[in-house]
Amino acid sequence: MEFQFGEKEERLRTEIREFVKAEMPPHYIGKYFEEETNDEDWAFSMAMSKKLAQKGWLTMSWPKEYGGMDASRWERVVFAEEASYWGIPGLGMGISGTAWVGPSLMLFGTEEQKKKYIPQIATGEPDGVWCTGYSEPDAGSDMAAMQTSAIRDGDAYVINGQKVWTSCAHYARWLWLACRTDPEAKKKHQGLSLIIVDMKSPGLTVRPLENYVGGHVFNELFFKDVRVPVKNLVGVEGKGWSQLMTALSFERGTAIGTTASAQRLLDELVIYTKGTGQIKQPEIRQKLARLAIDIEAARVMAHEVVWMETVGKPVLHEPSRDKAFGDMLQEKLGRIGSDIIGVFSQMDPAAYKNRWSRLRGAFEHLYHYNIGFAIAAGTTDTQRNIMGQFGLQLPRAY
Numbered sequence: 001m002e003f004q005f006g007e008k009e010e011r012l013r014t015e016i017r018e019f020v021k022a023e024m025p026p027h028y029i030g031k032y033f034e035e036e037t038n039d040e041d042w043a044f045s046m047a048m049s050k051k052l053a054q055k056g057w058l059t060m061s062w063p064k065e066y067g068g069m070d071a072s073r074w075e076r077v078v079f080a081e082e083a084s085y086w087g088i089p090g091l092g093m094g095i096s097g098t099a100w101v102g103p104s105l106m107l108f109g110t111e112e113q114k115k116k117y118i119p120q121i122a123t124g125e126p127d128g129v130w131c132t133g134y135s136e137p138d139a140g141s142d143m144a145a146m147q148t149s150a151i152r153d154g155d156a157y158v159i160n161g162q163k164v165w166t167s168c169a170h171y172a173r174w175l176w177l178a179c180r181t182d183p184e185a186k187k188k189h190q191g192l193s194l195i196i197v198d199m200k201s202p203g204l205t206v207r208p209l210e211n212y213v214g215g216h217v218f219n220e221l222f223f224k225d226v227r228v229p230v231k232n233l234v235g236v237e238g239k240g241w242s243q244l245m246t247a248l249s250f251e252r253g254t255a256i257g258t259t260a261s262a263q264r265l266l267d268e269l270v271i272y273t274k275g276t277g278q279i280k281q282p283e284i285r286q287k288l289a290r291l292a293i294d295i296e297a298a299r300v301m302a303h304e305v306v307w308m309e310t311v312g313k314p315v316l317h318e319p320s321r322d323k324a325f326g327d328m329l330q331e332k333l334g335r336i337g338s339d340i341i342g343v344f345s346q347m348d349p350a351a352y353k354n355r356w357s358r359l360r361g362a363f364e365h366l367y368h369y370n371i372g373f374a375i376a377a378g379t380t381d382t383q384r385n386i387m388g389q390f391g392l393q394l395p396r397a398y
């Protein structure tokens with residue numbers, strides 16, 4: 001086993017750290033789902049997207065012809081680690097142009113779609129901001145139960161139905177929509193399609209949906225006879241399920257980032273407890289050590305997946321294993337951090353600029369938002385089901 005990055009990767013790491021020093025506010029700590037919660041953070045995030053695009057880092061994994069850098073798998077690991085450790089915002093271009101809309105269009109999109117949408121994402125333009133419409137009130141973990149329909153009428157699809165939990169829809173220019181183009185299909189996984197929808201379309205209503213601490217991350221979308229040109233169909237009509245599975249696999253490989261942001265919070269806790277003198281208490285040191293062990297385990301598992309990809313081994317249940325482990329790690333980190341910060345962790349996560357807030361409100365934010373983190377991109381239970389079925393060859397959960 002070789003646990004070292006090469007010279008090229010380490011040079012990139014240094015360059016990213018210099019970028020962070022030059023472009024980010026001092027002592028900045030990134031927080032999940034913060035970018036889309038208010039206009040100020042969103043503006044900062046979009047300004048950073050532009051700078052990341054100029055460096056070539058926004059879409060570094062993409063081929064050069066699509067505005068990427070053709071970065072190696074290990075360069076991407078270094079970038080994901082550093083970006084998450086320092087909390088660089090603006091990498092997703094909404095939910096999520098860079099991670100799955102762009103790569104899916106490269107695989108399934110028409111030439112016209114590739115020419116129109118991919119450069120908007122790669123250059124960090126506001127027109128490259130996407131939201132993703134999969135979930136519905138009665139179709140979450142069981143996504144194939146979706147009912148929103150897109151029925152062909154001449155040269156358009158007419159869309160009716162409702163989506164829910166649509167992150168970033170209040171800033172997005174485009175919607176990556178999964179819907180039912182054949183309501184008569186015999187099986188629920190059949191007759192589904194992916195369609196690009198202009199968020200300015202008449203008949204489409206975006207209603208804010210605040211989370212339980214008042215944060216506006218996601219929305220409900222209502223479609224009333226929304227007409228979308230047939231040329232906005234992505235891939236093959238009715239074959240959306242397999243395309244969706246590919247898009248979801250792009251979404252779930254996030255363990256590198258989760259581990260690095262957990263490492264940053266642990267490092268901050270160590271500095272904090274040294275400052276307050278709490279580090280002298282053995283039970284505090286025990287808690288910090290417990291986190292360090294979990295983070296190290298998470299890092300090794302995340303690196304294993306990358307290694308498997310680079311040597312051509314099939315990756316099946318491993319990203320689900322890592323997402324489930326990451327969910328549990330974040331929960332533990334939120335609890336232990338809040339415990340250590342004590343009464344200061346009882347602040348409203350939105351009030352992190354208050355003088356009573358500690359560490360930029362990172363722990364009250366994590367404590368409350370981790371619940372969403374563990375649900376988004378497939379709940380921890382869903383990941384365990386995948387692990388059981390493909391990792392342990394147990395019978396299907398449903």
Ligand SMILES: Cc1cc2nc3c(=O)[nH]c(=O)nc-3n(C[C@H](O)[C@H](O)[C@H](O)COP(=O)(O)OP(=O)(O)OC[C@H]3O[C@@H](n4cnc5c(N)ncnc54)[C@H](O)[C@@H]3O)c2cc1C
Pocket residue numbers: 033095131132133134135136137139140141142164165166167168217218371372373375376377378379380381382385397398
């Ligand atoms: C922060 C956040 C952002 C999101 N952003 C988006 C977005 O941009 N676009 C989008 O389309 N969706 C988004 N979602 C929605 C997300 O994908 C769904 O919430 C998720 O798929 C779960 O669906 P559900 O909420 O309907 O819960 P359900 O599927 O109803 O699950 C409820 C509970 O039952 C458990 N459960 C369900 N089925 C099983 C099973 N077979 N075995 C064991 N346990 C099971 C689940 O683990 C969960 O604990 C977001 C969610 C969050 C929290």
